Amino acid sequence: MKAARAPALGAALALFGGSAAADDRREIQLGLENLYYRTAETALNRGNVLGLDPAEDLLRATGSWRERRGPLRLVARGYVEQRWGGRPRTDSAWRELFAQYDAGHLVSVRAGRQRLAWGSGFAWNPTSRAEAPKSPLNTSLDQPGADAVRLDFVPAAWGSLTLLAARADTAVGDLPFEAPARRRRTGAVRARALVRDTDVALVMAGGKGQRTLVGVDLARGLGGGAAAHLEAATYLGAEMPPARDEARFTRVAAGVLWPRGEAQTLALEYFYNGEGYAPRARDVWLTEVEGAARAAADPALPSDLRARALATYVAAATVPYAGGLGLRRHYLHASWTRAAPGAAWTASTRAVIGLEDGGLALTPGLGWSPRGNLTLQLDAILLLGPPDAEYRLAPVRTAVQLRARALF
Amino acid sequence: MRDLTPALLLALAAPAPDAAEILRRADRALLGDSAAYVLRMSVVRPGKAERVVEMKGWKKGDTLGLVRYTAPAKERGTAYLRSGESTWLFLPSAQKVVRVGARQNFGGGDFSNADIFRLSLLRDYVPTLAGQETVEGQRCHRLELLARDRSVAYHRVVWWVRADGTFYPVRGEYYTLAGKKLKWLTLSEVTRLGGRARPTRLVMENAVETGARTVLEFLAIEDDVALDDRLFTPAALERGE
Numbered sequence: 001m002k003a004a005r006a007p008a009l010g011a012a013l014a015l016f017g018g019s020a021a022a023d024d025r026r027e028i029q030l031g032l033e034n035l036y037y038r039t040a041e042t043a044l045n046r047g048n049v050l051g052l053d054p055a056e057d058l059l060r061a062t063g064s065w066r067e068r069r070g071p072l073r074l075v076a077r078g079y080v081e082q083r084w085g086g087r088p089r090t091d092s093a094w095r096e097l098f099a100q101y102d103a104g105h106l107v108s109v110r111a112g113r114q115r116l117a118w119g120s121g122f123a124w125n126p127t128s129r130a131e132a133p134k135s136p137l138n139t140s141l142d143q144p145g146a147d148a149v150r151l152d153f154v155p156a157a158w159g160s161l162t163l164l165a166a167r168a169d170t171a172v173g174d175l176p177f178e179a180p181a182r183r184r185r186t187g188a189v190r191a192r193a194l195v196r197d198t199d200v201a202l203v204m205a206g207g208k209g210q211r212t213l214v215g216v217d218l219a220r221g222l223g224g225g226a227a228a229h230l231e232a233a234t235y236l237g238a239e240m241p242p243a244r245d246e247a248r249f250t251r252v253a254a255g256v257l258w259p260r261g262e263a264q265t266l267a268l269e270y271f272y273n274g275e276g277y278a279p280r281a282r283d284v285w286l287t288e289v290e291g292a293a294r295a296a297a298d299p300a301l302p303s304d305l306r307a308r309a310l311a312t313y314v315a316a317a318t319v320p321y322a323g324g325l326g327l328r329r330h331y332l333h334a335s336w337t338r339a340a341p342g343a344a345w346t347a348s349t350r351a352v353i354g355l356e357d358g359g360l361a362l363t364p365g366l367g368w369s370p371r372g373n374l375t376l377q378l379d380a381i382l383l384l385g386p387p388d389a390e391y392r393l394a395p396v397r398t399a400v401q402l403r404a405r406a407l408f
Numbered sequence: 409m410r411d412l413t414p415a416l417l418l419a420l421a422a423p424a425p426d427a428a429e430i431l432r433r434a435d436r437a438l439l440g441d442s443a444a445y446v447l448r449m450s451v452v453r454p455g456k457a458e459r460v461v462e463m464k465g466w467k468k469g470d471t472l473g474l475v476r477y478t479a480p481a482k483e484r485g486t487a488y489l490r491s492g493e494s495t496w497l498f499l500p501s502a503q504k505v506v507r508v509g510a511r512q513n514f515g516g517g518d519f520s521n522a523d524i525f526r527l528s529l530l531r532d533y534v535p536t537l538a539g540q541e542t543v544e545g546q547r548c549h550r551l552e553l554l555a556r557d558r559s560v561a562y563h564r565v566v567w568w569v570r571a572d573g574t575f576y577p578v579r580g581e582y583y584t585l586a587g588k589k590l591k592w593l594t595l596s597e598v599t600r601l602g603g604r605a606r607p608t609r610l611v612m613e614n615a616v617e618t619g620a621r622t623v624l625e626f627l628a629i630e631d632d633v634a635l636d637d638r639l640f641t642p643a644a645l646e647r648g649e
Contacts, residue, residue, distance in 0.1 A: 027481075027484065027485075068648070073647075073648060100647065100648075102647060104636075105636045105638035105639060105644065106638075108647050110647075115503045117502065117503045117504050117646075120506070120507065152643055152646075152647065154638050154641060154643050154644070156637075156638070157491070157637035157638050157640060157641050160641065160643040192642070192643070194491065194492075194494065197492060197493045197494045199494075199507065199642070219507040220494070220507065221493070221494060221495060221507055221508065221509045222509060223509075223558075223559070224509055225508065225509035225513075225521075226509050227506070227507035227508050227509050228507075229507065257506065257507070257508065259508070259509065259513070262513060262516050262517075263513075263516035339516075340451070340459060340515065340516025341459065341461045341477060341483045341486065341515045341516060342451070342459035342460055342461045342480060342483065342515075343459055343516070344457065369480075369482055371480075372479065372480020372481055372482055372483075373480060373481035373482065374482075375482050405482075407481035407482060407484070408481070
């Protein structure tokens with residue numbers, strides 16, 4: 001045992017010779033992802049306007065390269081995708097591509113495509129609207145980043161200030177069809193402090209193509225191993241149609257993280273989407289969707305009118321995916337995870353439940369790591385609930401997602 | 409009297425250290441006031457494959473601690489941060505800092521977050537000297553530690569510290585409020601690491617599950633490292649420091 005320590009000691013001391021924690025390193029990751037969707041014609045895909053094959057396949061080769069050299073950090077993550085099914089084609093995209101410079105501990109500047117990922121919410125982040133929202137179908141999906149310049153200023157250990165300028169297409173990613181993106185240009189400021197063992201963050205964000213929001217984010221440990229959070233934002237005017245410019249809306253995500261036993265974690269989060277449709281408004285929206293679908297398919301109408309009806313239909317039908325956080329007002333996210341560091345097997349189950357319509361997006365997952373640098377992850381997505389529930393209206397019926405990663 | 413060495417004479421002449429002083433010196437016997445270290449953790453469960461992870465850690469004073477996984481590769485980047493009574497977990501896959509509780513077990517082993525970041529027992533417990541006993545072949549002070557408040561992970565801890573002037577902790581036992589023994593810790597393999605000798609192997613055994621234990625091995629230690637307080641912040645975790 002002591003003989004084995006010598007090289008580790010030397011390596012460790014060499015690392016400590018520079019900056020205390022930010023040692024030089026390189027991490028490379030290669031992967032394969034297969035996202036297999038079973039789709040159907042639903043109210044949100046009348047006449048198969050989305051052009052979906054009953055079995056849509058996204059096959060991806062993924063790559064990630066992270067490098068740190070002193071105060072400089074470079075990250076590139078992307079994929080090449082072959083789409084099989086209705087409209088076969090090849091795409092590629094950068095999920096992240098940024099450079100970061102740390103001027104000591106005081107200032108850090110990051111420029112390029114990047115995940116912003118702020119906010120304490122698990123499945124919903126009302127204060128973080130500069131990047132694409134998480135997929136309501138699977139909150140663990142790898143979302144694309146936003147093109148942004150981010151400056152973090154840390155004058156003291158108890159507090160920090162983040163300034164952000166971002167441009168992003170805020171459409172949910174990893175769907176088997178094109179959800180229309182709403183391009184946003186965002187300016188945001190986030191001040192964070194540790195006050196009496198509670199994380200307190202205040203956020204203000206606004207810009208082109210969006211509402212100006214003011215938000216608060218609180219998190220703290222509870223007795224035992226649990227921790228709780230509350231993230232909320234308020235803004236004038238709706239993001240989903242109709243615009244309702246004079247009305248003030250609030251979104252709130254509140255939840256707890258509760259470790260159980262050796263390696264299990266339970267998480268529960270309630271989400272209130274103030275601008276979500278009440279039952280009557282939801283019926284009006286669905287009537288509009290159906291009306292536009294009928295008009296788009298009506299041969300008696302002039303072609304330009306049909307084209308306009310089709311555009312209206314697509315815009316309305318993809319409201320749940322086009323940068324919104326959900327169609328309705330009350331949601332619950334519950335998850336169970338069993339994952340111990342170094343373990344070969346991990347398991348999880350996530351559920352997003354629409355409390356008003358009984359819709360259920362259930363995502364059981366299983367992970368296997370035959371070696372420390374190789375992982376396989378299998379997730380299924382099951383959309384359940386009454387036929388008119390939000391998740392049952394979606395053209396996706398079920399999905400199976402398989403991801404393999406090798407790390408170097 | 410002629411056989412007594414001058415050092416022993418000096419020791420006899422010096423006033424006996426009180427419980428708080430013994431505990432203060434035991435706290436510092438493992439790691440200095442500020443330190444950087446490399447650690448290997450092995451979790452043993454009867455009938456299951458052993459889980460091994462390696463990590464780098466930093467501590468400053470009695471309130472600031474940071475541990476970052478370095479191996480296996482799939483765990484790389486996962487980090488735990490402690491500042492005062494607050495604990496955070498950084499998940500690199502989600503690029504997110506999440507609040508966690510101090511009593512949550514660390515890495516699915518027998519150490520809790522509070523044990524790993526046990527920056528100062530003296531800060532969390534009121535010590536009482538309960539005599540001397542021979543433990544693990546060493547003459548030791550026996551310290552009874554009672555939690556200063558209910559936020560502390562264990563209500564009562566019994567701590568044995570070598571009485572030969574080194575103040576190396578040798579053994580600890582952890583009890584619930586109801587007096588039930590939860591687990592016990594053995595510190596061994598005194599080795600010269602980072603310029604001085606200290607215990608480098610810590611084994612926490614589970615009193616509830618027979619045969620279950622978690623082994624921490626220090627692979628490298630450097631004391632008196634200059635560390636900025638801002639290293640121990642969620643902002644630093646997010647930046648990947």
